[in-house]
Amino acid sequence: MRGGGGRAGGFAVLAMTHLARRLQGIEPFHVMDVLARARALETQGRSIIHMEIGEPDFPTPEAIVRAGTEALAAGRTHYLPALGLDPLRGAVAGSYPGGERPDPARVVITPGASGALTLALAAILNPGERVLVADPGYPCNRHFVRLFEGEPVAIPVGPQTRFQLTADLIRAHWTRNTVAVLLSSPSNPTGTLVPDEEMARIVHTVAELGGVLIVDEIYHGLTYGVEARSALAHSPDVFIVNSFSKYYGMTGWRLGWLVVPDEYLSAIEKLAQNIFIAASTPAQYAALVAFDPQVRAELERRRRTFQDRRDYLLPALRALGFDIPITPDGAFYIYAGCGRFASDSRAFALDLLTRAGVAVTPGIDFGRHRSGEYLRFSYATAQEKLGEGVRRLAAAVG
Amino acid sequence: MRGGGGRAGGFAVLAMTHLARRLQGIEPFHVMDVLARARALETQGRSIIHMEIGEPDFPTPEAIVRAGTEALAAGRTHYLPALGLDPLRGAVAGSYPGGERPDPARVVITPGASGALTLALAAILNPGERVLVADPGYPCNRHFVRLFEGEPVAIPVGPQTRFQLTADLIRAHWTRNTVAVLLSSPSNPTGTLVPDEEMARIVHTVAELGGVLIVDEIYHGLTYGVEARSALAHSPDVFIVNSFSKYYGMTGWRLGWLVVPDEYLSAIEKLAQNIFIAASTPAQYAALVAFDPQVRAELERRRRTFQDRRDYLLPALRALGFDIPITPDGAFYIYAGCGRFASDSRAFALDLLTRAGVAVTPGIDFGRHRSGEYLRFSYATAQEKLGEGVRRLAAAVG
Numbered sequence: 001m002r003g004g005g006g007r008a009g010g011f012a013v014l015a016m017t018h019l020a021r022r023l024q025g026i027e028p029f030h031v032m033d034v035l036a037r038a039r040a041l042e043t044q045g046r047s048i049i050h051m052e053i054g055e056p057d058f059p060t061p062e063a064i065v066r067a068g069t070e071a072l073a074a075g076r077t078h079y080l081p082a083l084g085l086d087p088l089r090g091a092v093a094g095s096y097p098g099g100e101r102p103d104p105a106r107v108v109i110t111p112g113a114s115g116a117l118t119l120a121l122a123a124i125l126n127p128g129e130r131v132l133v134a135d136p137g138y139p140c141n142r143h144f145v146r147l148f149e150g151e152p153v154a155i156p157v158g159p160q161t162r163f164q165l166t167a168d169l170i171r172a173h174w175t176r177n178t179v180a181v182l183l184s185s186p187s188n189p190t191g192t193l194v195p196d197e198e199m200a201r202i203v204h205t206v207a208e209l210g211g212v213l214i215v216d217e218i219y220h221g222l223t224y225g226v227e228a229r230s231a232l233a234h235s236p237d238v239f240i241v242n243s244f245s246k247y248y249g250m251t252g253w254r255l256g257w258l259v260v261p262d263e264y265l266s267a268i269e270k271l272a273q274n275i276f277i278a279a280s281t282p283a284q285y286a287a288l289v290a291f292d293p294q295v296r297a298e299l300e301r302r303r304r305t306f307q308d309r310r311d312y313l314l315p316a317l318r319a320l321g322f323d324i325p326i327t328p329d330g331a332f333y334i335y336a337g338c339g340r341f342a343s344d345s346r347a348f349a350l351d352l353l354t355r356a357g358v359a360v361t362p363g364i365d366f367g368r369h370r371s372g373e374y375l376r377f378s379y380a381t382a383q384e385k386l387g388e389g390v391r392r393l394a395a396a397v398g
Numbered sequence: 399m400r401g402g403g404g405r406a407g408g409f410a411v412l413a414m415t416h417l418a419r420r421l422q423g424i425e426p427f428h429v430m431d432v433l434a435r436a437r438a439l440e441t442q443g444r445s446i447i448h449m450e451i452g453e454p455d456f457p458t459p460e461a462i463v464r465a466g467t468e469a470l471a472a473g474r475t476h477y478l479p480a481l482g483l484d485p486l487r488g489a490v491a492g493s494y495p496g497g498e499r500p501d502p503a504r505v506v507i508t509p510g511a512s513g514a515l516t517l518a519l520a521a522i523l524n525p526g527e528r529v530l531v532a533d534p535g536y537p538c539n540r541h542f543v544r545l546f547e548g549e550p551v552a553i554p555v556g557p558q559t560r561f562q563l564t565a566d567l568i569r570a571h572w573t574r575n576t577v578a579v580l581l582s583s584p585s586n587p588t589g590t591l592v593p594d595e596e597m598a599r600i601v602h603t604v605a606e607l608g609g610v611l612i613v614d615e616i617y618h619g620l621t622y623g624v625e626a627r628s629a630l631a632h633s634p635d636v637f638i639v640n641s642f643s644k645y646y647g648m649t650g651w652r653l654g655w656l657v658v659p660d661e662y663l664s665a666i667e668k669l670a671q672n673i674f675i676a677a678s679t680p681a682q683y684a685a686l687v688a689f690d691p692q693v694r695a696e697l698e699r700r701r702r703t704f705q706d707r708r709d710y711l712l713p714a715l716r717a718l719g720f721d722i723p724i725t726p727d728g729a730f731y732i733y734a735g736c737g738r739f740a741s742d743s744r745a746f747a748l749d750l751l752t753r754a755g756v757a758v759t760p761g762i763d764f765g766r767h768r769s770g771e772y773l774r775f776s777y778a779t780a781q782e783k784l785g786e787g788v789r790r791l792a793a794a795v796g
Contacts, residue, residue, distance in 0.1 A: 017661045018522050018577050018610050020546070028668050060475040068680070069467050077458040077650045111509050111652065114674055124416050127525050127547055143672040148418070149525055149547050179416050212416050252475045252679030254509065254652075263415045270426050274541040276512055280678050281650030282466070 025146035049389035068286030084109025100232040113243035116258035125150040135367035156369035159325040163190035167201035184216040189376040191328025221247030223330030224307035253283040309379040339373040356396035423544040447787035466684030482507025498630040511641035514656035523548040533765030554767035557723040561588035565599035582614040587774040589726025601632040619645030621728030622705035651681040707777040737771040754794035
């Protein structure tokens with residue numbers, strides 16, 4: 001111990017460091033290197049177009065901010081019940097259309113979708129048990145599996161299956177130790193949905209295999225030209241992870257929800273009491289108005305803006321030679337094959353940053369399956385910046 | 399799966415339920431039964447004095463609320479960096495006196511002390527590894543150990559050691575599989591501190607044993623007639639868990655911090671990025687003013703109010719026949735032996751509720767060591783209510 005016990009500091013520090021093995025299975029985000037270099041360049045006066053961003057560029061809708069402010073003024077600063085504010089649980093449940101609508105008692109308000117995934121995986125996973133995920137996929141999802149000593153099994157997916165798992169892939173990769181499937185629809189980084197008929201097949205296949213299905217629907221609401229149905233349309237016995245972050249524009253408030261199958265409710269409540277105590281009180285009161293018609297109107301305007309950006313960026317990237325065989329349905333990402341230009345997405349991302357002043361996320365942040373040949377472009381950036389980004393990319397790779 | 403696959407619903411639901419074994423090691427809070435019955439009685443018109451409460455009855459100080467409101471008005475609703483807002487990390491570091499002050503780079507802002515414990519234990523614990531904790535002690539602490547597949551070892555403590563672990567107890571219970579010690583000072587439920595000289599011995603003993611020391615200091619600031627020194631006074635190589643909840647009156651905002659030994663910083667950052675993304679943005683901006691002199695003055699007034707309540711309640715409970723051999727130094731709890739009246743604290747708590755209309759927390763929520771013979775009284779309740787509570791208790795047990 002440094003400065004203690006009269007021993008040499010360096011030696012003793014090494015002796016006491018005790019890092020859990022799970023950390024070896026949790027990779028750092030490579031985009032952080034891109035970001036650090038982008039900041040360094042900006043400090044030197046370089047202009048950087050940010051297409052690596054994972055949150056909407058819009059602020060929280062005014063009515064939600066006002067509700068938060070009013071909650072603070074009313075002294076809503078004490079703990080709420082572990083499962084959340086009842087009227088909010090009711091409002092969330094009521095936001096689902098008829099055929100998908102869960103009992104409000106099954107809606108648990110969480111600190112972000114992160115909190116929802118924590119609860120679901122802590123409730124089901126024993127050490128060494130496997131969870132099937134798509135590769136490419138959102139890295140935190142497989143890291144949450146490692147956090148609770150599970151083993152994420154990354155299944156390579158490509159354009160043939162819209163970069164999503166299918167019932168057949170799930171069946172083919174199922175083993176005795178497999179207990180769950182974790183899907184994201186729309187996917188980050190690919191923006192693609194699991195088609196509704198395929199989701200029905202997946203729901204039935206996972207049930208037949210005796211497993212648990214967790215569906216991350218945090219980009220629901222942000223789909224273009226297609227309405228995403230919740231997996232709840234096919235069964236009440238799936239875990240649904242969702243959030244006020246993306247569609248509702250409340251990232252920094254850290255508020256999400258988990259729809260819980262009946263038989264897991266008491267376990268989830270016990271976990272929520274212990275792990276979180278409760279989600280943020282001001283955020284929960286603020287979110288109460290998120291489903292109001294005038295807020296919905298504002299959110300729908302934003303959705304159309306995202307759609308316009310996608311409809312601009314997608315053909316522009318294709319014209320530059322990026323390979324995008326599947327049109328993304330939602331989120332604000334385009335997963336673009338850059339194999340024509342490079343085979344090391346990390347080096348290519350740093351190269352584009354340095355030469356073109358455009359920051360993007362390298363594919364290797366999302367898995368190992370051909371991830372050196374892909375970049376993720378985000379369009380959570382104003383149209384004029386996207387236009388400038390495309391001009392710069394054209395100069396660099398054209 | 400219910401309604402799917404043409405199989406009998408009940409059978410299939412049982413087949414797919416997959417509860418993790420860790421849940422067996424996580425007990426529900428027995429006080430929830432007390433609370434449920436209290437609510438039922440209140441619905442019937444009964445007046446209940448609440449002495450089971452675990453959060454300050456004061457609202458968040460006005461200046462902090464105002465800073466939160468201004469942050470919202472300024473559009474501070476996007477994600478912050480995973481380790482927290484730099485000025486807040488600096489302010490937290492600066493709030494420690496000279497001999498204890500950490501480098502701001504070692505201060506990580508978390509979603510409550512819950513988030514801080516999550517990070518620390520996820521970073522160090524492998525399955526089956528042991529963590530020493532005091533019995534009685536805060537139940538969530540041992541549950542967090544189970545969450546990450548560790549094994550909490552509850553060491554019986556009593557008045558002889560001020561209901562705290564000592565260096566000798568730690569040495570006596572250390573095994574090959576033991577990797578860490580988790581202390582709370584002041585303790586919940588006993589309100590007792592680890593004396594500063596004993597903390598120095600503990601710090602050196604744990605280092606010598608090659609273990610990790612985590613000290614929960616969330617009730618620092620709420621000590622009476624004695625200033626609690628941070629364990630940081632004795633070493634920079636301890637994890638310190640703290641929070642804006644108790645002293646700063648920000649429970650519902652869910653904001654805390656973790657002071658991290660240098661060698662764990664990169665692991666903790668990787669975990670924070672993955673598990674939380676970041677702590678609440680409005681809460682972090684609000685907390686920036688928590689260390690201002692006028693806020694401090696208000697918090698010190700509140701501290702004196704808590705001290706007055708302790709100084710009223712302690713002799714009153716003793717006069718009624720409750721056994722309280724050690725005067726609690728802080729927090730807002732009195733852990734009172736009720737062996738003269740009962741040996742089943744859960745039944746006795748329900749009995750006091752029904753007969754006297756006073757809600758308290760049974761000792762069994764805090765461990766197994768003689769926990770049937772103790773109740774936890776909270777004085778996070780206005781003086782007149784405490785007075786009424788004591789009158790009712792006198793009528794019931796006098």
